[in-house]
Amino acid sequence: MDDIASRCIAIIAKAKSIPPDTITLDSTFEQLNVDSLDKINISFEVEEAFNIEIPDEALGTIKTVGDMVDGVTKLSAAAPPAATTP
């Protein structure tokens, strides 16, 4: 698993208070019991971690962890390096 995927999974695991090894790229947000509040929280943490901005329209189409990783990979390629301080 690449770095972006493992970091995304770590963010989701922390937000949901579940072990990272219970999350795979095929996991759907529905399976992970990610509700609307979780989704907005996780999206913000991902934006902060990768220094990207997820477009509103993309939020509605992300169904799996893999979808999120793919989106972050594309946005990261076009973004400046992530900040190193919180």
Next chain:
Amino acid sequence: MNRVVVTGLGCITPIGNSIADFQTSLFAGNSGISRIAAVSDAPDGLPGVRYTQAAQILDFDPVEDLASGVIASTNRNAQFAIIAARQAARQANLVAHHAPDDIAIIMGCACGGRSSEEHEVKGLYTRDARAHPLTIVRTMASAGASQISIDLKITGPALDISTACSSGTHAIGLAFHMVRSGMVTSAITGGHEAPLSFGFYRAWDSMRVVSPTRCRPFAANRDGMTLGEGAAMFAIETLESAQARNAPIFAEIVGFGMSADASHITQPLVEGAATAMRKAIKDAGASPEEVGYINAHGTGTQANDATEAAAIHQVFGAHGSQIPVSSTKSLHGHSIGATGAIEALATVLGLKENLLPITAGVTEVDSTLNLDVIIGSPRKTTPKLAISNSLAFGGLNAVLAFRPFR
């Protein structure tokens, strides 16, 4: 008018996260005041203040009780509120026995989601950061009332009262009057606060009213207050509904008095405190001679304790020096909007157990105050009537009156 009784209790406090633990600490005199732990967003976790102690809740983990989405959208104070309200509602089995729109939720919270706000503001002013999308819902002071209504599916009147250090007392008093008048048949009411943020510590430090060590209310050598956090909740309802289903009854709420000093934004006024006490006793249909316990506001500052003592003497005359008085802030600290509710909880438990809690950490009472301050060990007695005082900055005073239920 309805008689109003307390049928459920809940708390998250520095001396216990359950009523059983709180009661044990209360009567054992075990203080929850300890060295200030690492403070979020402060350099190296150090608040840089002249005092070292606060009444913190060091063993609270919301993951045990709350869903991740709720944790993400709440500040620590609202998390206290939800869990304490669940305890009270469960003990009273309130929701099963009252229509959802016949239950009120009246909360006291003055500081809101202060630590969340400070964290976002730090990012904004230091690196032009984006604000977390849940900042608004974390920081609004009414979040506790909203979250309890969502959690318990209660649809009646729900609101937050912000009157600084009297918030929790005002909330319980309003809820009491709503149930007594028949506006609703029951209520979840109390106070919640988690204000121990970097900026909060520093702002209080600048006021020079915090004890360098720990608060010693009414002591000859008192030197200030001790900040705290926590929540206390009550399920209250009509006596008729409680008796109809044999609900546990911890005490009866019989009076509520309010006043404003209209004098000074920090200096308390004897007349304002005295007026609130008189009105609470009158509201209870009682006489001052019936009062057998005062849970004082008792912050441990020179100004508060001297003013409160003078007000007690003004209201009770010769009886004033005979009434057992304690300030349980010496155990659970001063948690601003929550403290009045926590003190009301101590008062109710004292009436239920016929045992009045001590003012901890005091070895010599200030004799000039001429009060019967309970120190050393709890006092075994059965008051006919007890009052719980809250005297807030800005001169907003609130007093509750309780009777034991036999």
